[in-house]
Amino acid sequence: MEILNKLNKEVTGNINLPNFKELATGLVDKFGEECYQQSLDNHILLFSSANLLEKLGLLKDEFAFNMLLDICGVDNLLRPVEEWPHGKRYEAVYHLLNMQSHQRVRVRVALAEGEEIPSCMALWQGADWFEREAWDMLGITFAGRKKERLLTHHEFVGHPLRKDYSATDNQPLSANEEIFFPEDSSVTEEQKSAREWVNIGPSHPATHGTLRVMCELEGETIKRSKLEIGYLHRCFEKMCENHLYNQVIPYTDRLNYCSSPMNNIGWCKAVEDYMGIEIPDRAKALRMVLAELSRVIDHLVCIGTAAVDIGALTNFWFCFEQRERVYELFEKLCGARLTVSLTRIGGMSHELPPGWVSDCLETVAIIKKNVETISTMLSRSKIWMDRTKVCAVSAQDAISWGYTGPCLRASGVNYDLRKNSPYYFYNDVEFEIPLGINGDGYDRYLVRMEEMRQSLSIVGQVLDNLPSGPIVVLDKSISLPNKKEVYTNIEGLMNHFMLVMKGITPKVGDYYSSTEAANGELGFYIIADGSKHPYRVKVRPPCFAIYQSFSHVIQDNMLADAVATLGSFNVIAGELDR
Amino acid sequence: MKKSSLVTPLTNQSEEDFALERLVLTTQADSFLDWAKKWGQSNSLWPLPFGTACCAIEYMAVVGPRYDISRFGAEVVRFSPRQSDLMIIAGTVTEKQAPVLRRIYSQMADPKWVIAMGACASSGGFYRAYHVVQGVSRDIPVDIYIPGCPPTPEAVIQGVMQVQERIKLGVTATGRVSPIENPVDDLILNPVTKNK
Numbered sequence: 001m002e003i004l005n006k007l008n009k010e011v012t013g014n015i016n017l018p019n020f021k022e023l024a025t026g027l028v029d030k031f032g033e034e035c036y037q038q039s040l041d042n043h044i045l046l047f048s049s050a051n052l053l054e055k056l057g058l059l060k061d062e063f064a065f066n067m068l069l070d071i072c073g074v075d076n077l078l079r080p081v082e083e084w085p086h087g088k089r090y091e092a093v094y095h096l097l098n099m100q101s102h103q104r105v106r107v108r109v110a111l112a113e114g115e116e117i118p119s120c121m122a123l124w125q126g127a128d129w130f131e132r133e134a135w136d137m138l139g140i141t142f143a144g145r146k147k148e149r150l151l152t153h154h155e156f157v158g159h160p161l162r163k164d165y166s167a168t169d170n171q172p173l174s175a176n177e178e179i180f181f182p183e184d185s186s187v188t189e190e191q192k193s194a195r196e197w198v199n200i201g202p203s204h205p206a207t208h209g210t211l212r213v214m215c216e217l218e219g220e221t222i223k224r225s226k227l228e229i230g231y232l233h234r235c236f237e238k239m240c241e242n243h244l245y246n247q248v249i250p251y252t253d254r255l256n257y258c259s260s261p262m263n264n265i266g267w268c269k270a271v272e273d274y275m276g277i278e279i280p281d282r283a284k285a286l287r288m289v290l291a292e293l294s295r296v297i298d299h300l301v302c303i304g305t306a307a308v309d310i311g312a313l314t315n316f317w318f319c320f321e322q323r324e325r326v327y328e329l330f331e332k333l334c335g336a337r338l339t340v341s342l343t344r345i346g347g348m349s350h351e352l353p354p355g356w357v358s359d360c361l362e363t364v365a366i367i368k369k370n371v372e373t374i375s376t377m378l379s380r381s382k383i384w385m386d387r388t389k390v391c392a393v394s395a396q397d398a399i400s401w402g403y404t405g406p407c408l409r410a411s412g413v414n415y416d417l418r419k420n421s422p423y424y425f426y427n428d429v430e431f432e433i434p435l436g437i438n439g440d441g442y443d444r445y446l447v448r449m450e451e452m453r454q455s456l457s458i459v460g461q462v463l464d465n466l467p468s469g470p471i472v473v474l475d476k477s478i479s480l481p482n483k484k485e486v487y488t489n490i491e492g493l494m495n496h497f498m499l500v501m502k503g504i505t506p507k508v509g510d511y512y513s514s515t516e517a518a519n520g521e522l523g524f525y526i527i528a529d530g531s532k533h534p535y536r537v538k539v540r541p542p543c544f545a546i547y548q549s550f551s552h553v554i555q556d557n558m559l560a561d562a563v564a565t566l567g568s569f570n571v572i573a574g575e576l577d578r
Numbered sequence: 579m580k581k582s583s584l585v586t587p588l589t590n591q592s593e594e595d596f597a598l599e600r601l602v603l604t605t606q607a608d609s610f611l612d613w614a615k616k617w618g619q620s621n622s623l624w625p626l627p628f629g630t631a632c633c634a635i636e637y638m639a640v641v642g643p644r645y646d647i648s649r650f651g652a653e654v655v656r657f658s659p660r661q662s663d664l665m666i667i668a669g670t671v672t673e674k675q676a677p678v679l680r681r682i683y684s685q686m687a688d689p690k691w692v693i694a695m696g697a698c699a700s701s702g703g704f705y706r707a708y709h710v711v712q713g714v715s716r717d718i719p720v721d722i723y724i725p726g727c728p729p730t731p732e733a734v735i736q737g738v739m740q741v742q743e744r745i746k747l748g749v750t751a752t753g754r755v756s757p758i759e760n761p762v763d764d765l766i767l768n769p770v771t772k773n774k
Contacts, residue, residue: 152709153674160708169708176677202675203628203682205657210630210675231675232630235707250704257632301635320642327639338636338728574631 019101023063027105030058039509040274043105046086052109053118056094060123065096065105067399068120069514069545071130072525072538073138077163080508080529086110092117092140095512095525095540099399099413102420106512116143126402129548137161137237151230151577160238161536167238179214181224194218198559202231206309206563210573213550213562220558225551229577236578240537244503245271246345248534253339255522255539256575258301259294261287261330262517263575264343269423270513270524271345275506277478281467283347284424288462289360290342291515292455296367297323298518298570299406299448306445306567307378310387318374325363332356345504346479347472357463364456371452378445388441388568390561391553398439402545405520407569410447411439417516429461441568478504503532519543519570541575619663619689620742621651626662626686628679631669633696636728645731652738659685664741667720668728670698671711683718689750691741694720695734697727719751 020041027043028036037044047055059065074091076084084091094107111117119142121127132150134140139159141147149156153173158165179199187195198215201207210231216224236255240248252263265287272279304319327337334340334350342349378384393403398411408415416433418426434450436443472479476495485492506528514523520542529535546569554562627637640647647653656662659682671679683692694714697703700723702712714720721744724737744750 156673165708167708168706170710170712171673171708173673173677176674202678203657208629208634231672231678232670233672233674233709234631234670234705235709239705239707254632257635317643320638321644324639324642324644337639337730338632 019103023101023103023105026063030062031055039511040276042512043103044510045105045107047107047109048086049109049111049115049117053120053123056107056120056123059096059105059107063098063105064100065098065103067097067099068124068126068130068402069095069097069104069521070523070525070538070540071095071127071134072536073134073140073161074527074536075138075162078529079527079535083508083510083527083529084110088112088115090115090138090140092134093525093538094120095523099415104512106510111140114141116141118143119145121145124402125397125400125552126545126548129544135159149230151233153230160235167235167242177228181214181216181226184224191218195223202228206566208305208571208573210577211547211566211571213566215559215562217559220560222554222557222559222562225554225562227547227551229547229573232573232577234574234578236539237537240534242533244532245506245534246504248537249343249345250339250341253341254574255541255578256298256517256519256543256572257338258572259298259518260338260340261290261294261342262298262515263522264341265291266513266515266517266522267524268343268345269515270511270526271504271506273513274509274511274526274528275345275478275504277346277473277475279347279473280470282469283471283473285462285466286348286352286471287343288424288426288429289459292458292462293326293329293360295455295518296452297326299452302567302570303374303378303445303448306388306441306564306570307384309563309567310384312378312381312384315374315377318370318377322367322370325367329356329360329363332359344472344479346475347470351471357466361460361463364459368453368456371449371456375449379449384445385442387560387564388445389438390440391557391565392438392440393549393553394439397549397552401549403520403549404542404545405516405518406444406447406451407546408520409433410436410443412437417514417521423515425462429458431455431458441564444568505530505532514540517542519572519575520546539575539578541578543569543571543576547571547576616746616748620745622654623650623652623664623691623738623741624654624656624662625652625664625666625738626657626659626682627655627666627668628682629666629668630671630675631698633668633699633728636731637666637668637695637734640731640734645735647735647738650735650738650742659683660687662686663690664738665690665692665718666695667693667699667714668695670703670705671714671717672709673711674709676711676714676717679714680717688752689745690752691721691744691750692718693722693724693737693741695724695737696729697725699723700725703727721749721751 072093088110090111092109131142136150201212212228214226215222252267253260255263300319304316307315395411395413431454434447481492486496508530510527512525514521523540525538527536694700722737
């Protein structure tokens, strides 16, 4: 019961973090007061593109912002004027993370039409795809970078996230690009004759449907490789811009569809934090339960399919049977299995049905046992070890590429948002963060296995101390009244009508919030213009940053090892391409 | 009556008529073979999972132990279009993916059937967006549409059973010409990989 007593503690928002004020004064001293802004617990710096690299370098070296989380392009065309006093139409927004003090800073760089911005790939390797995406989506040009499409296809004309591009403007593609590598002058004639091009995907069992890897092989060793993504670019961010805040929730389900509730939670938490909504304790606890169950089933898909890619089918059946058990719980709770849309802004959509808690505890016990069975089949299997102990990623590289989640921890970096900037009741439950040593596929597997055990233990702890009370915040401007009110009471009816028609309207401004999803830090950057639709939403998908390093990781390794590594990365196309 | 025999027809048929009748019997054997072929075909479908998104995860559940599609003879999942006769489009097909879909469909040997699993494959679903194909029937002929986002495993099984019905009836959507282009021409004009 100790946990219950601690439950009322304020845990949302990091404004009480040590060093918050120090960092603010430090940033003001360094860059001047006119450059510094604050949005709740977010630090914001406003820069121009002049000397940008030096300033970003200062942030990296002096302020120890060692990880680039995201680069987001913004089109200011229809944004309220007070939000862009610089009068320039575009913006590139950098999200930086200091991994020691867990502070974040956001750098907004204003850009006029056609203005070039220096590429920061020299500072963080992970800027690679984020910069390409910013050009693809908004036409922001980075000096020295090729203008290559990333998410849309190569025949695409225009930049879809610009405000003057219609969401319904389809552009069919006639044919896919063929595999091609440019001439390499450093290669001898003899080597050249031994080299061969191999195209893998996008429809290939090892690429899970929508990834394409093009390799140049010498024998079976990969000498050069190119990745192509975007085969599942479903325009999530454009869709957000013409839907209500609550209507975005079903779209978030389909980001990382292996663990839908976590995306729901990430989105709702971002909106709630921005609007200053404190959700009821019961909702927080339920979200934790759902998030941890999702983490388990996400890891099960990863391990199951990775084993299938290598040729071990038995595990797959074992893993999917555990997923079915969790689906059963979800089905009891909301009627859906995979895409659950379980949260609402302000709380949860459904109260637990009778007997759910005991069902869940029972399921947890069964899964716990079966996780050990899966572990017996794989952990000490010589074939599995030999196949997965390849393509190690060092801690330094992992940080530079922007790895988060199990892949980062497998490289030995102790970073988990649930511990480092805890939200909900993660402060009050006991769990450990497993870490790897070598950063190879086997370590990633071990980290995931241990995380499942920890997650199951968290579920048990929370359910044992489940707070009672409402599941949504009782605020007429945020949550729908209950159905009885709507059908019997004119006030309830009007309330319902207004919320459905006008939606939730957060104030003008921008905010970034993140949660620890199964694959790593899932961040939502929201720009609100005071209307019922978000003005711009940018997802920070964890596997996007991880997968962009794939070419480098598999370099000079065997082709078969690339398949094993891809399985251990757990790239989910819905999240990768959005 | 010329002579008595065990097979002498009771009616006063000529021998030619009798032979004709036996010929009819032969065609009945044909139709028996045809029936047997269709029965075999319908109960040993080799699906090609063109899985792109969330529906693919649910399709895995259908193949998995609890729903076990092998009860309907359709568990031999093949990723090679040459070896499969049922394409299950599980997930959203984007503009970038559409040429891939056309090519893979054209690589499947006849007779072939197509299931559009889920709202996205059927109609684009709730993605009325610039990069999402608004229904795969624009690119390839579809036999069965399964509603749902994603459909439940029971719905997928029902879809497969309906394909089996179509096979038994000898119906396939393949004959319909794709409105965009002839996929076979596409394959001839654009070979899979160009060598250096």
